Amino acid sequence: MSGLTDPRKEFGRAVTALADDNERIVVLSADSGKSSGFGEFATAHPDRYFEFGIMEQGVTGIASGMASTGLIPVFAAIAPFVTSRNYEMFRNDLGYMRQNAKIVGRNGGFTYSDLGATHHSLEDYAIIRMIPGVVVFAPSDPGELRSCVAAMIEHDGPTYTRIGAQPLPDLFDEEPVVIGKGRHLREGSDVTVITTGYITTETVAAVDLLTERGIGVDLIGMPTPSHLDAELICASAARTGAVVTVEEHYVTGGLGGAVAELLAQEQPTRMRLVGVPHAYAPSGPYDGLLEYAGLDAAGIVRQVTEFVSR
């Protein structure tokens, strides 16, 4: 494992690099461009950097209008404020209007751990995947983040990308992200574990511990939780007969909900949904909140072990 990468900086660098060759890319800020990693972009392309102050609903509509003129607006801000606060604008002005705008929620999940429930984003996959035609990206490590940014820009339509702020280790070889394609990360026959986003770091650590203990895990990474890889997931579920989902999101409506919807219809399989309890989480350090939700490696190991031994 190499050093750790700040996902916001990496995200900003990736967009800036693409924007050097693609003049249609513009960046919209709601008083948070630099925190979202766009300091470099603002310096490199000041004419394509638009500051609006704190108005996430307005900026979502503005992104829609800009997209309609052929630009590719990228609007990044704190995750709950670009998913929950502006939900109707996201649904109508981007989803329903099929606009090619890229919304990015940073500090997703528990990242703003100490700022409390207003700043936690634990329902974003659920509510955004409800909007027809919107692709949700949830990169897990720096390489996947770069690949998600490339796929996000390449995709002609509205997208939501959730990034965190915790420094990320490199977990996997960098591969192109394809919407609706999962990554088969480990092979095992006892249980299928499906994960998404940056909690993958903890999931991988948990899978390593489970493997040491003799539990064979078939591990699937799903970088587009709104668009599941049905073939890969159903085939794995058929082999193992037991599926666990792991996500830094409410167990309600997120990756676990999506996989349950799929398997209930295509490959009924017993499941365990590992995620955040459906309650307003406490404030505290990030590590503490992962432990609270059972999303640290030890918590994931405990829940998977309990599930497979039933």
Add this chain to the structure above:
Amino acid sequence: MSDRVANLELIAARCRRNVVRMIETGHSGHLGGAMSAIDVLTALYFDIMRVDPARPDWPERDRFLLSAGHKAMGQYAVLAERGFFDTSLLDTYGAMRTALGGHPDMHKLPGVEANTGALGHGLSIATGMALGLRKQGIAARVFVVTGDGELPEGSNWEAAAAAAHHGADNLVVVVDNNDLQISGRVSDVMSMAPIAGKFAAFGWATREIDGNDMSQVLEALDATPFESGKPSLIVAHTVKAKGLAFAEDQAAYHYWKPKDDELARAVAELDARIAQLENSAKQLEGAVK
């Protein structure tokens, strides 16, 4: 009266008749706002805006957004008259899978630029369009009709601030100020007065007109942008259900499900108005000859 004004008044009368034609087919609809805004819509589509019905996606076109999407019949009536689609399509209003939904859908009907209906969205989208066009060096302008009743939605004021801050003088907003919403007088339900004063305070250049007086509508729109570097706002004082004497200025006709004899009265009144205007036009023509 100039030929220009007389011609547009005749078109507006035909568009009002188109609205009633849709209600004849669909049996109900948002009459009041469609009728109050028709004069402004007619002036925009037939005189002010650079549009080409044969090329609805022409990149250089001026854009129009109906923020108050429930006035859709007004927009459909004008788009049909302008030739964006055949007027026979108006007879599908209210039908299953019609392209003319109760609120406009850009993917179903040529000439519609945004899917509106939920109030308070139009100004933000239009601001983005205006900035996007300017960014790409396209000289096109963006026009919005919003209702006075939708102004309490806070998103309007986010856009008002953004458009002014970024100096979007290619943006023109017309408030169809008919002073009525479902529950009654706008001033009683939730006063946003002074509308022009509020927008001016946000950095807009503003004017107030009688929005059912075609001369005043043209004069104001001709003068936009009122000031270089500022978006323009026109408060157009209008009469809800304008053109139907029995329905004018009554909140009950915000949404109209015609009673037994009302449709016939509406048709007779509008047909008489059209005949009168056509007659004046012929006399004018005769006098010139």
